[in-house]
Amino acid sequence: CVSLPPLPPIPAGQLNRWQLQGRIAVSTQEDHWNAKVYWQQQGQTYQLRFNNPVGQGVIRLDGNQQQVVMQTADNKRFVATNPDTLVAETLQVNIPVTHLNFWIRGVPSPQPSPSNYQLNAAGQLTSLQQDNWQIEYKNYVKVQQFYLPQKLFLENDRFQVKIVITQWELNSPDFFSAEPKISLTD
Amino acid sequence: QPILDNFLKNLSSLHAQFEQQLFNETGKLIETSQGQMYIKRPNQFRWDYQKPYHQLIVADGENVWIYDPDLEQVTMKKLTKALGKTPALLLSSNRPIEEDFFVNPLPAKADITRLELLPKDAQAQFDSIRLNLRGETLLGFELVDNLGQTTLITFKQTERNQKLEESLFIFTPPAGVDVVTED
Numbered sequence: 001c002v003s004l005p006p007l008p009p010i011p012a013g014q015l016n017r018w019q020l021q022g023r024i025a026v027s028t029q030e031d032h033w034n035a036k037v038y039w040q041q042q043g044q045t046y047q048l049r050f051n052n053p054v055g056q057g058v059i060r061l062d063g064n065q066q067q068v069v070m071q072t073a074d075n076k077r078f079v080a081t082n083p084d085t086l087v088a089e090t091l092q093v094n095i096p097v098t099h100l101n102f103w104i105r106g107v108p109s110p111q112p113s114p115s116n117y118q119l120n121a122a123g124q125l126t127s128l129q130q131d132n133w134q135i136e137y138k139n140y141v142k143v144q145q146f147y148l149p150q151k152l153f154l155e156n157d158r159f160q161v162k163i164v165i166t167q168w169e170l171n172s173p174d175f176f177s178a179e180p181k182i183s184l185t186d
Numbered sequence: 187q188p189i190l191d192n193f194l195k196n197l198s199s200l201h202a203q204f205e206q207q208l209f210n211e212t213g214k215l216i217e218t219s220q221g222q223m224y225i226k227r228p229n230q231f232r233w234d235y236q237k238p239y240h241q242l243i244v245a246d247g248e249n250v251w252i253y254d255p256d257l258e259q260v261t262m263k264k265l266t267k268a269l270g271k272t273p274a275l276l277l278s279s280n281r282p283i284e285e286d287f288f289v290n291p292l293p294a295k296a297d298i299t300r301l302e303l304l305p306k307d308a309q310a311q312f313d314s315i316r317l318n319l320r321g322e323t324l325l326g327f328e329l330v331d332n333l334g335q336t337t338l339i340t341f342k343q344t345e346r347n348q349k350l351e352e353s354l355f356i357f358t359p360p361a362g363v364d365v366v367t368e369d
Contacts, residue, residue, distance in 0.1 A: 021217055023239075025257045025366075032366040034252065034261055038216055049333070053241065053252050053261075054233070054272045055208050055217075056312055057333030073311040073332045151256065164256040166239050 007117055010125070012105040012146045016043050019172060020104065022165035024050070026093050028158055033093055035059075037163070041101060048083075048097065061087075061097070094159050096133065103128070103135055104163065106149045122147065132156050143168045189291075189299055190283055193319060199350045200225040200277065200324065202341035206235075211334025223341075228280040229265055230355040244357040245278060251357040260359040263368040273315065273327040273339060276303075292316070298325065322346060 019040045026033045035050035035058060048061040060071045063083055070078040070086055080086035083097040099109040106125050108114045116129040124147055128135040138151035148168050154161040201224045208217045217238075224232040233243040242253040245265055252261040265275075276283075283289060286307065292300035303315040313332055318325040326340035359365045 023241075023254060023257055025254070025259050027364075027366065032261065032368055034254070034257075034259070036217075049210075049216075049335075051208070051335070052311075053243065053254075054274070055206065055335075055337045056272070056329065057331040057335045058311070060333045071333055074309060075332055162257050162259065164239075164254075 004114070004116065007108060007114065008119075008123065010107045010123070012148055013102070013107040015105060015146065015170060017041070017171045018105070019169040020165050021167040022163060024095075024164075025162045026095065027160045031092075033091075039104070046101070059091070094156070095161070096131070096154075099131060099133070103130075103133075103152070103154070104149065104165070106137055106140065106147065106152075141165075141168065144170055146170065189319065190289060190301055190317070193322060193324070194227075194277070194280075194283070196322065196347075197225075197277070198227055198347050200344065200346055201348060201350060202324075202344040204233075205340050205342070207338040209336045209338070213336075216335075223274070224350055224354050225274065225278050226350050226355060227278055229278050231274045231278045232354045233274050242357070243274070244355060245274070246355050246357060251359075253357065253359070253363070255363075258362070259364045259366060260357075261366050261368055273329065276315065277324075287315075297321070 020038075022037050024035050024037045034053060036053065036055065038049040038051070040047045044065040046061070046063055049057065050059040052058050056073065058073050061083055062069050067079060067081055068083040068086055070080075070090060072090075078086055078090055087093060087095050087097060102109040108117065108125075108128055108130055112131055114128055114130040117125060118127045120126045124140050125137050127137065134155045136153045137149050138153065139149070140147045141150045149165065151164050154163070201222070204221060204223050206219045207215055210216050219235050219237060221234045221236040223234070229245060229247045231245045235241040240255050244251045248265055249262050250265055283303070287303040287305055290302045290304065292302050294300060297320050299319045301317045301319070303317065305312065311332060313330040316328040323344055323346070324341055326338065329337040329339075331337070
């Protein structure tokens, strides 16, 4: 087949300190799963939270290159080396976390090389085929000098994933920092 | 707990503006959302998030509908299985509080009555709910979940026992939106 021209570098690919807030819906024929998502990435270190629609914590992932720890609302704790297998095994939901770190920024994952892609006039990905996933980018928002996705749909032979991002934050100084706890009655 | 039982017994409906703040385990504010909430006892409520995005949660007495326009999706589930013991469910249900919670009074602050509700169900998906009342006015909730997050909900312009339109508690999925049933 015609070999695909290599994808030009996309600026958001160099981002290594970012944070997003959004919602995710994952569906298969039989199952559906909705959550609010909060993702904070700093180099290889990340924290990923899934809350239910009214805000109660359901799952939290804290990870880096070596390992990932998952805590669940029913007080279970799992440790693994890879978030993808951990999420798939514990939740029977296939969320390609490692790839998503790139896809969610509108950038292809390092490997395997994409089998297809389309760019719009502004050089942003409108669709991407990689590792048997089909990703459609619906719209982008400008954040500082970067264009980042606001809505993307992902599909493979079993899962349909919809992600909407309400807020992006880049290089914010207070990542992972601790502040005094605030309570209603203090 | 007479205070809470009386408050709920005398409550037929509630309407308020709400602000919801989510704090992570280090106390950092992660998200602030606002909207309007309506409750009609028993088992009907409308939780209409308006900012920073739209999300509508309607309990019609039998089912709970969650509509997310951006995701173009409606999720429907039985009221009994819905969302665990959320503040909305707590206020609209006519099950006696003691059936599901241990109720501990906390030291009052000025004229504010403070109550802490600890779930009796060991599998509960959250740690505790605190509730603040000034007389018959519900000021707000503080919900601590099992992942160290705290959700703070404060109510303003609260209207108690007003007549609320029946249509507020009926939800019809808009055309062209995925309707998903969670059993």
